[in-house]
Amino acid sequence: MEADFEVIVVGAGLSGCAAAYSLAKHGVKVLLIERGRHPGSKSMSGGLMYCHALHRLIPEFWKEAPVERYVRRHVISLLSKGSAASLTFDSSRFSTPPYNSYTVLLSKFNEWFGSKVEQAGGIVAGGTCVDDLLWDGAKVVGVRAGGEDIRSRVVIAADGVNSRLVESAKVRGKFSPSAVALGVKSVVGLRSEVIQERFNVHGDEGVAYTFLGCTGGMQGGGFLYTNRESVSVGVVAGIHSLIKTDAKSTELLDDLITHPAVSGLIEGATPLEYSAQLIPEGGFAAVPQLHRDGFLVVGDAAGFASNSGLLLRGMDFAVASGAMAAEVVKKAKDKGEYTESTLSQYEALLKETFVLQDLRTYRNAPHYLSTQRLYSTYPDLVCDLLERLYTVDGAPRQNLYGVVRREMKGKVSWVSLVEDLLGARAL
Amino acid sequence: MSLEKLGVEQRLNLNSFASDKETHITINQERCTEQDARILLRICPAACFTMKSGEVVFSRLGCLECGACRAATSPGAIEWNFPKGGFGIQYRYG
Numbered sequence: 284m285e286a287d288f289e290v291i292v293v294g295a296g297l298s299g300c301a302a303a304y305s306l307a308k309h310g311v312k313v314l315l316i317e318r319g320r321h322p323g324s325k326s327m328s329g330g331l332m333y334c335h336a337l338h339r340l341i342p343e344f345w346k347e348a349p350v351e352r353y354v355r356r357h358v359i360s361l362l363s364k365g366s367a368a369s370l371t372f373d374s375s376r377f378s379t380p381p382y383n384s385y386t387v388l389l390s391k392f393n394e395w396f397g398s399k400v401e402q403a404g405g406i407v408a409g410g411t412c413v414d415d416l417l418w419d420g421a422k423v424v425g426v427r428a429g430g431e432d433i434r435s436r437v438v439i440a441a442d443g444v445n446s447r448l449v450e451s452a453k454v455r456g457k458f459s460p461s462a463v464a465l466g467v468k469s470v471v472g473l474r475s476e477v478i479q480e481r482f483n484v485h486g487d488e489g490v491a492y493t494f495l496g497c498t499g500g501m502q503g504g505g506f507l508y509t510n511r512e513s514v515s516v517g518v519v520a521g522i523h524s525l526i527k528t529d530a531k532s533t534e535l536l537d538d539l540i541t542h543p544a545v546s547g548l549i550e551g552a553t554p555l556e557y558s559a560q561l562i563p564e565g566g567f568a569a570v571p572q573l574h575r576d577g578f579l580v581v582g583d584a585a586g587f588a589s590n591s592g593l594l595l596r597g598m599d600f601a602v603a604s605g606a607m608a609a610e611v612v613k614k615a616k617d618k619g620e621y622t623e624s625t626l627s628q629y630e631a632l633l634k635e636t637f638v639l640q641d642l643r644t645y646r647n648a649p650h651y652l653s654t655q656r657l658y659s660t661y662p663d664l665v666c667d668l669l670e671r672l673y674t675v676d677g678a679p680r681q682n683l684y685g686v687v688r689r690e691m692k693g694k695v696s697w698v699s700l701v702e703d704l705l706g707a708r709a710l
Numbered sequence: 711m712s713l714e715k716l717g718v719e720q721r722l723n724l725n726s727f728a729s730d731k732e733t734h735i736t737i738n739q740e741r742c743t744e745q746d747a748r749i750l751l752r753i754c755p756a757a758c759f760t761m762k763s764g765e766v767v768f769s770r771l772g773c774l775e776c777g778a779c780r781a782a783t784s785p786g787a788i789e790w791n792f793p794k795g796g797f798g799i800q801y802r803y804g
Contacts, residue, residue, distance in 0.1 A: 318795050320728070325775065327804040390804025410796030429795060445777040447792070457785060465778045467755045469713055469721065470803040513803070516713075522781050525753055532755040532778065533718040540714050554713045556803045557721035559755040559776040 295322035298582025299441030300396035301605030307405035322397025351510035352489025362496035363666030367544035423577035446584035455571030462565030468517030471552035496662025567646035647709035
């Protein structure tokens with residue numbers, strides 16, 4: 284049967300928009316289907332946009348896209364009850380183009396990206412939920428959406444972490460609770476001048492904080508970053524550790540936003556939005572089969588996100604994988620061969636680039652990061668140690684080694700400490 | 711009012727929703743174990759699951775479509791779907 288479109292992309296998030304934009308620009312007849320009313324209305328993120336991938340697709344995108352602030356300062360904070368130990372890294376190199384990373388409000392950002400797809404000649408169908416795939420034997424030949432069958436040569440699944448299509452296509456089963464984490468976030472409004480003064484930044488400069496020790500011992504952490512006129516603050520916790528504890532997800536944010544080292548940063552800010560999202564955290568081992576005849580998987584749907592402990596990345600993986608899927612489809616079109624073997628080059632292409640290489644590099648990170656001690660024992664230990672070091676009250680002092688030994692007692696053994704230090708090679 | 715003073719309901723009230731008449735998640739009471747029920751009551755960041763006359767019930771209002779309930783419960787405990795196209799949470803910031 285005649286195809287209505289050469290390519291149908293399901294999901295107008297970053298990966299779907301990247302794929303559709305690249306295809307449309309190449310003159311491929313592409314339909315981008317989005318279940319939200321418009322691209323962006325189901326998008327939320329808790330990370331930074333590392334610019335390299337999108338800069339490659341749309342050079343200097345920050346000049347036209349609704350970006351927030353480029354990040355010139357990273358702060359890592361270990362939180363304990365009432366105290367915090369932080370490491371700040373500030374670089375003027377991050378303040379010059381091409382920028383290393385930007386903070387973005389993903390809903391606004393993807394609305395822009397969707398409009399780029401349309402400008403490039405792609406058709407965007409918002410408010411449409413894809414119900415299923417269409418098959419011709421073992422080949423995917425389109426989608427069923429809103430009771431209508433739409434046929435295409437290739438379907439690109441960009442339908443996010445909860446992808447129904449990867450299940451329909453049987454390239455992956457249901458994810459296990461250890462392969463995903465729950466992120467909850469709030470955006471709070473703060474005037475630009477207040478942000479500049481409070482965070483000691485100028486113009487469009489921004490700051491990104493990563494917190495450990497704010498999850499009541501659960502695997503996870505917190506983040507806070509400055510947008511143009513708002514601050515995004517959120518907490519991520521592994522689903523498996525949420526299951527094991529008595530924690531309520533509705534209270535996940537509370538320890539972080541009431542911590543004395545954090546509450547001042549958002550003091551007086553106006554709450555604007557509350558959001559939640561699953562984050563793929565299974566790493567390399569959880570990546571599904573990435574293609575089958577007539578079908579490719581990109582972005583969060585493919586589990587493309589990397590957690591190397593202090594750096595959470597997903598958006599650059601989404602853009603790059605979307606763009607690479609488009610490359611493969613363009614080749615197929617130019618050769619006039621939409622065959623499985625042409626599409627299978629997608630995986631080969633991903634292996635040549637950071638997408639699968641970085642996931643491979645950090646393949647042991649998910650296991651290491653399940654070490655419980657990282658989330659309360661060590662943040663407490665570091666804070667208690669520093670508190671003891673800085674406390675001068677006339678009581679006789681111990682030398683540093685003595686203080687360390689005393690603080691470790693009953694909390695962590697030397698063997699565990701050495702094991703955990705060595706284990707950090709996974710990061 | 712500052713963020714820490716807002717309860718979950720007030721936080722959800724900040725959001726924009728287009729509510730459908732139909733629900734997109736149903737609980738399979740026969741296959742939803744006690745353990746699943748306990749998880750559902752705690753795992754939802756929008757507190758969409760509550761106890762009603764001894765059974766867990768789902769209210770679609772406020773659902774952020776995150777999928778935590780699906781990921782955390784045993785297979786078949788709930789029937790999970792996205793809301794119909796155009797309905798549900800409408801993020802303005804993201």
